[in-house]
Every structure is written in structure tokens, then in C-alpha cells.
Amino acid sequence: MPTAPSRPVRWYNLAAYGSNDVLGAGSMAVISTWILIFYTSFCGLSAVQATIIFGVARVLDAFTSPMIGHLSDNIGRSWLGRKFGRRRFFILAAIPLLPSFAIMWVAGQGFWYYLVTYVLFEMVYAMEIIPYETLASEMATDYRTKAKFAGARILLGQLSAIGAAFLPGALIARLGPDDPDTYLYMGIIFSALFMAAAGLLYAFSWERQRPKGLDEEEAGDKPTLGAAFKALYRNLFSTLRIRAFRLHLGMYLGGYISQDIYNAAFTYFVIFALAGSTAIVSQLVGVTYIVQFVAVILAINFALRLSPSAAYRMAAISFGLGVAIFLIMYAAGYTATSSLFWLPVVFAGLGRGALNYIPWATYNYMADVDEIVTGRRREGAFAGVMTFVRKMSQALAVILVGQVMQASGFVSKATTQSPSALAGIVGVMGAGTIAMLLFGMFVSTRFRLNPRTHAVLLEEIEHFRAGARTPTTPENAAVVEDLSGWSYDRLWGNNPVANAQK
Structure with a gap:
């Protein structure tokens, strides 16, 4: 069955898509x-309690995300899906719920308040972000346009991350380092930005036109909650039988979990090991x-012109060098006030930026690899499974950080820590x-999707669509x-x- 012609992608479509990051x-x-230092410094939670909140929310989200991915694959048969789009319906519905981010940052509450508010935001986040992750594959078919979507997403996401880093510093300068309202104001500002970005995404995105009768051809009954949970396990195992996706997940986890561990420990490292401050x-x-x-x-240029896997290894080496330099300077007795600390920041930043981009650039091609295996488009299934694996592993990684810190003697609200805690x-x-990082680099040596092989993949897909069953x-x-x-x-x-999908 031939695919419908794609719409032209304009700069404002790229900008709207990227702004959602x-x-x-x-x-x-x-x-x-900021969340762990907020919990332990302003809310009186222990390191274990803080990381348990983070971990529980991630685990629950891990089960919610594949369900949303499955529903977004199937809701197109309903009136809501036909009216608002099977992906874009969820984005529209999430907009009024995004202020849930702000209520996470109210100081002086108890463990259960922070657990419930964090879980609530994670559910809303998944409701919006899972359908969003499918839209690049919906709006584009060729390698270069998909890479542009990934680049727009990561570039604008990095701009928002810059704001996330500097905004607390500006608020601290105005309110003082001991005012917990710093974090509440930050939460309110970002909630407003989230709503605006989701609105732009809905207004300037679209979904691939599905050939007439395809929904009825692929399934008969409308999805139920039970079917969604059943699909979670079916999709998990079926997507992992696609070799490129398995390797992609390994690179993704290596690049992102290394950053999770680094992020969870870095604020404590600067404040306590380097005698620094939140500013x-x-x-x-x-x-x-x-x-x-x-x-x-x-990284966009490297991934487009060279091999994503080679660019990945270069990025991992740069990030690893940054971490190693931090540790060497700490061992040499430098404090956070030393100007030399900008050197490891540059190495770490160069590596982290590329590691953020490359897995999402390659993710946009996973549904193409799956299509040649199954003859179907399952963008939502891949988005859900990818998030499931990511959230589960992230939860375990951050909980492990909290357990190590607690076992080492970390004390909440203390201004200094013992040598064992350090x-x-x-x-x-x-x-x-x-x-x-070493794990991700090893996996990347076996990943061979690049512009040349992707072009071959699309050629063979069209070959199959034409009715052929032998290779060109x-x-x-x-x-x-x-x-x-x-x-x-x-x-x-x-x-x-x-x-398994029938």
C-alpha cells in the first residue's frame, strides 16, 4: 500500500517542534x-527518601509511558483521534495540567506530599512527551529532515536547560541562598513556558495521513485499558527483537544514565567536596x-556527514575526560572558586551535548527498521518502550546514588560532610x-545505521511495497x-x- 505524500516542513514547524523540549x-x-538538593536542604528529607521519591515516580512513569504509546497508536479509530489527531490529542489534553510542575517546589511539606506531587507531574509529562516523540516520524520520511527535527529539539532543549541552570542563580542573588521560594518561583516560570511550548507544538505540527481503511485493517476493536497493559509487555519484547533498536537502546542508556549519575552527584560534589555554593x-x-x-x-554535522556511532564515541571520550579532570583537580586540593574548573566543564559539556543529540537522532529511524520487519508503522510502541527502559534504569541509577551517599554517612541539612561521605x-x-560511558562506547561499535544504510533501508521498503520478495x-x-x-x-x-502484533 503506497504512503501518502508528505507535507513540506517549514522553519516554523521545526521551531515549534523543537520548542517543546x-x-x-x-x-x-x-x-x-536541583530536586535532590531541594529535598535534602529545604524539606528535611534524607538522601534515601529523596532518591526513593525520584525512583518511585520514574518506575510508575515507566509503566505509564508504554501504555500511552500504545493508546496513541490506536486512538485514531475513535472520534477524539479523528478530531484532534491520535498523537496531538494527548498534547492538547496535557496543556492545562502542566502547572503540576510548580506545586512540586513548595518547601516545608512531608515525604508523601513530595512523592504525590512528583508522581503527578511525571504522569502529565509522559502524557505529553510520548506522543511528541513520535511526531518527527509522522511529519518527515527522509533521513535529513528527521535529523533536522532532532537537531531543532535538542538545540532548543539545550537553551531551556541553560535557563534552568542560570535562573536559580538569578533568583538566589535576589532572594538569598536560604530562601526556599527561589525554587517555587522557578517552578511557576517554567510551568508557564511548558504550556506555551505545548500550545505551539499543537498549532504547528501534523500527523502522517494514513491510507484509507488502514486503521480497520490493522485492528478491529478499540483499545481498552487491559489491552494497553497487555501491549506493554508484547511491545517490550517485540521491539527488542529489532537489532538496531537493541543497539540504539544500549547507546541511549550509556549516554543518558552516565549523565543521570553525574547530575545526581554533581551538586553535592561542588558544594561539599569543592567547598562551593548553590550559586x-x-x-x-x-x-x-x-x-x-x-x-x-x-554533532548534527557529524551525524549527517559521518557515522552517528563514531560521533557517539568521540562525545563519550570528551565527557569522560571532563569527569576525570574534575576528580584529578579535587584530589589536588582545588576548590570551586578556582578558574581552572572551567576546563573540565568544557570537556564535559561538549560530550554531554552530543550524547543528548545522537540517540534522539537515531531514534527517529527505528520505526523505519521496524517497518521492514513487520510491514507496519509503530512509532508509539517504540516511544513507549524506549521511555519504559530509560525510566526504569534511571530510577535504579538514582536510587543507587542515594543509597551509596547514605551508606557513606551523608547527613541532610548539614553544612559539611564527613570524609567518608565525601x-x-x-x-x-x-x-x-x-x-x-564505557558501556555505551562498546555498544556503539556494533551500530551501523547511517545516511547510506538508511537510504538502502528505505529503498528496500519501497521494494517490498511494490510486491517484490527478493532483494534488489x-x-x-x-x-x-x-x-x-x-x-x-x-x-x-x-x-x-x-x-505478535495481530
């Missing part, structure tokens, strides 16, 4: 930098995000971050077999992955 990257930058943290993190912005621009902070930031050339067959993990005669629905 104010919610994606912006909220996560705020949370990863210095704001400056260092802000400059890191500025460098990341530059790194994304460089060793725990330094150790988890160094060893944990570098170990995950042996070389093309080898490429799609490497990407998919299946022999050519098992592609286009002739395999258990496709049968």
Missing part, C-alpha cells in the same frame, strides 16, 4: 540539578549547558559515570539484515514479531 529537556534539567553550581551547570548547545550544532559522593560521580542486490540484503537482525526472507511480516 523546553518541557522535555528543561524540566529534566531543573529536576536533575557556583548554577554558574558551572549553566556554562556546561552553553557548551552543550555548541556541541549539539557540531568519598561516597566523589566515587559514585567518577566510577558510575565513566562505567556507563546482495549488498542491500546484507545491510537490511544487519539493521533488522532478520534474514531477508523473514522480513515484511514473515516473522514472529509481526505475528
Whole structure:
């Protein structure tokens, strides 16, 4: 069945799409930098309690996200989906709920208040961000346009992360370092930005026109809650049978969990190990995000012209060097006031920016690899499963950081920490971050999706659509077999992955 012609992508479509990462990257930058120090310094929670809140919210979100992805794949058969779009309906519905971000930052409450408010925001976040992650594949078909969407997302996301770093510093300068309302005002400002970005996304995006009768062809009954949970496990196992997606997940987790561990420990590292302050943290993190912005621009060019996997390894080495220099300078007795600390910030920022971009650039092609295996488009399933794996692993990583800190003797609300607590902070930031980077680099050596192989993939998809069942050339067959993990005669629905979706 031929695909419908795509609409032209204008600069304002790219800008509107990218602006939504104010919610994606912006909220996560705020949370990863400030939430643990807010909980332990202004709310009286222990390191274990703070990281448990983070972990529980992530685990619940991990189960919610695949369900939303499944529903967004199937809601097109309903009146709501036909009226507002099967993806864009969720984005529209999330807009009035986004102020839930602000109520997370009310100081002086108890453990259960912070747990409930964090979980609430995570649910709203998933409701908006999962359908959003499918829109690049909906709005574009070719490699370069999808890469532009990924670049717009990460570039504007990095700008929002810069604001997330410097805004607390500006509020601290006005309100003082001990005023917890700093974080509440920050939450209110970002909630307004989230709503505006989601509105722009809805106004200037669209979904791929589905051939007439396809919804009825793919499924008969409307999805139920039970079907959504069943699809969670079915999609989890079926998507992991796509080789390129497995490798993509490994690179994604290596690049992002290394940053989760680094972010969770870095604020404590600066304040306690380097004798710094929240204002210095704001400056260092802000400059890191500025460098990341530059790194994304460089990574876009590398990923378009060269191999994403080679660019990934270069980025991981740069980030790892930044972490190593931080540790060497700490061991040499430098404090946070030293101007030399801008050196590791630059290395870390260059690596982190590229690591943020590359997995999302390659993600936009996963549905294409899946299509040659199943003969279907499952963008929502991949978005949900990717988020499920990410959230579960992120929850475990951050909880582990809290456990190590607590076991090392970390004391909440203390102005100084014991030598053993400092060793725990330094150790988890160094060893944990570098170990995950090495894992991601190893996986990247086996990932071979690039502009050339993606063009071959699309050529073979059209070959299948035309009714052919033999490869155009042996070389093309080898490429799609490497990407998919299946022999050519098992592609286009002739395999258990496709049968599991029926």
C-alpha cells in the first residue's frame, strides 16, 4: 500500500517542534540539578527518601509511558483521534495540567506530599512527551529532515536547560541562598513556558495521513485499558527483537544514565567536596549547558556527514575526560572558586551535548527498521518502550546514588560532610559515570545505521511495497539484515514479531 505524500516542513514547524523540549529537556534539567538538593536542604528529607521519591515516580512513569504509546497508536479509530489527531490529542489534553510542575517546589511539606506531587507531574509529562516523540516520524520520511527535527529539539532543549541552570542563580542573588521560594518561583516560570511550548507544538505540527481503511485493517476493536497493559509487555519484547533498536537502546542508556549519575552527584560534589555554593553550581551547570548547545550544532554535522556511532564515541571520550579532570583537580586540593574548573566543564559539556543529540537522532529511524520487519508503522510502541527502559534504569541509577551517599554517612541539612561521605559522593560521580560511558562506547561499535544504510533501508521498503520478495542486490540484503537482525526472507511480516502484533 503506497504512503501518502508528505507535507513540506517549514522553519516554523521545526521551531515549534523543537520548542517543546523546553518541557522535555528543561524540566529534566531543573529536576536533575536541583530536586535532590531541594529535598535534602529545604524539606528535611534524607538522601534515601529523596532518591526513593525520584525512583518511585520514574518506575510508575515507566509503566505509564508504554501504555500511552500504545493508546496513541490506536486512538485514531475513535472520534477524539479523528478530531484532534491520535498523537496531538494527548498534547492538547496535557496543556492545562502542566502547572503540576510548580506545586512540586513548595518547601516545608512531608515525604508523601513530595512523592504525590512528583508522581503527578511525571504522569502529565509522559502524557505529553510520548506522543511528541513520535511526531518527527509522522511529519518527515527522509533521513535529513528527521535529523533536522532532532537537531531543532535538542538545540532548543539545550537553551531551556541553560535557563534552568542560570535562573536559580538569578533568583538566589535576589532572594538569598536560604530562601526556599527561589525554587517555587522557578517552578511557576517554567510551568508557564511548558504550556506555551505545548500550545505551539499543537498549532504547528501534523500527523502522517494514513491510507484509507488502514486503521480497520490493522485492528478491529478499540483499545481498552487491559489491552494497553497487555501491549506493554508484547511491545517490550517485540521491539527488542529489532537489532538496531537493541543497539540504539544500549547507546541511549550509556549516554543518558552516565549523565543521570553525574547530575545526581554533581551538586553535592561542588558544594561539599569543592567547598562551593548553590550559586557556583548554577554558574558551572549553566556554562556546561552553553557548551552543550555548541556541541549539539557540531554533532548534527557529524551525524549527517559521518557515522552517528563514531560521533557517539568521540562525545563519550570528551565527557569522560571532563569527569576525570574534575576528580584529578579535587584530589589536588582545588576548590570551586578556582578558574581552572572551567576546563573540565568544557570537556564535559561538549560530550554531554552530543550524547543528548545522537540517540534522539537515531531514534527517529527505528520505526523505519521496524517497518521492514513487520510491514507496519509503530512509532508509539517504540516511544513507549524506549521511555519504559530509560525510566526504569534511571530510577535504579538514582536510587543507587542515594543509597551509596547514605551508606557513606551523608547527613541532610548539614553544612559539611564527613570524609567518608565525601568519598561516597566523589566515587559514585567518577566510577558510575565513566562505567556507563564505557558501556555505551562498546555498544556503539556494533551500530551501523547511517545516511547510506538508511537510504538502502528505505529503498528496500519501497521494494517490498511494490510486491517484490527478493532483494534488489546482495549488498542491500546484507545491510537490511544487519539493521533488522532478520534474514531477508523473514522480513515484511514473515516473522514472529509481526505475528505478535495481530
